[in-house]
Amino acid sequence: MLFDRVSVPVAVCDVYGAVQVANPAMAAECGTTPGRLRGRDVLELFRPQEATQVERIAEALRLRHRSRYQVSVRWQAPGGAQRYGELTADPVSDTVEDTPALLVMLRVLAEREAHGQRPLRVAPIEARILALLASGTTTAQAARETDLTVDGVNYHLRRLSSRWNAANRTELVARAYALGVLAPGVWPPTPTSWDGPE
Incomplete structure (x- = not known):
């Protein structure tokens, strides 16, 4: 319940980036409902600005590093405007041996006009x-x-x-x-x- 009340766009993803659960704020950024985000690839919803950022994070996760990772992203808002922001991913699990899930938070930075881009x-x-x-x-x-x-x-x-x-x-x-x-x-x-x- 608390997860749904958080005003920041948040999702929990598996280690490959597939959304397991998302809050309403995250779903609103995609123009849908939380349930419809389940199974979607977070990096298809929010496209990375630099592929090298994602490659470094993937390698770090394979090596079981537990740092906070940030990716600059862009996406199309429901109204058609191009938005920009940062995804922050924190690996979380009950034990160090468990394969971590990713707690993903979105920070909206700016947007471009829908017409003309x-x-x-x-x-x-x-x-x-x-x-x-x-x-x-x-x-x-x-x-x-x-x-x-x-x-x-x-x-x-x-x-x-x-x-x-x-x-x-x-x-x-x-x-x-x-x-x-x-x-x-x-x-x-x-x-x-x-x-x-x-």
């Missing part, structure tokens, strides 16, 4: 700062590269962190990739090739 809009200077941050530059270096002051760079980073509810710069960069602001698979990091107002 364009990346989240940020100012060009913010996209440039995020790209510099992703490449490992310091705040002072980013300020020099963008002709801003250090305070100016920090202003944009605070603004983005507040808008995206990012706890730190690492999370800010991860969300920039997950939201399509930075182009995946490109080095040095580059903003996606769209432009528009904030």
Whole structure:
């Protein structure tokens, strides 16, 4: 009963990712009821942003590691919008010898418009700062590269962190990739090739 009252989307999956039980909040993210999620593959419902994340987790589970695992995912909300978030999987079992089940929690980070599926809009200077941050530059270096002051760079980073509810710069960069602001698979990091107002 308590499981059903939790407002966070939660499911229990077997070690292969098949949903055994899900709460109403998780089912609502998929536009269905908890019973209809039973047996569905959680990674088909919530598609991973990077396949390598899933491969590392699968290997760790085969080796019976009991760490918390996070996967950046995307899925289509019932209204048609593309949503982005993180799945956190915790292996749980009664004893160390038992094959663990996975307690999976979903954290919704953002969504794109259903029509057009364009990346989240940020100012060009913010996209440039995020790209510099992703490449490992310091705040002072980013300020020099963008002709801003250090305070100016920090202003944009605070603004983005507040808008995206990012706890730190690492999370800010991860969300920039997950939201399509930075182009995946490109080095040095580059903003996606769209432009528009904030």
